[in-house]
Amino acid sequence: MAKNAFPPIKTGTSLLTKVVGLLILIALLTLVVKHPTDAATWVGQAGHFVGTVIDGLASFLQHAIG
Template sequence: MAKNPYPVMNTGGGLLPKVIGTLVLIAVLTLVIKYPADAAHWVRGLGHVIDGLVAFLRALFG
């Protein structure tokens, strides 16, 4: 049988990444439910960071 020229990625992963991902998801949901105003400020701040990066890249390559 011939070898596959396109190796298949291993998407299974171990138990630890799944546990960490689940804990992060629970933490984010808890934050949004208990402190919605703070979560909104953080998302708005992230939007400002992204806008700044876009402006920087436009100035750099434009």
């Protein structure tokens, strides 16, 4: 019987993942710097959407539970 029955978990990330993450971060920063009004509008809309989803889930649970 082996000492460890589970395979080791890879903890590091690949270079490609880091490069893609860095490129996304640069794109977001560029968007905020060049178009701050649009970026603020998108964040506000995303926040409103998340709030609507949470309200819908709360309403569903209230009706389901009782």
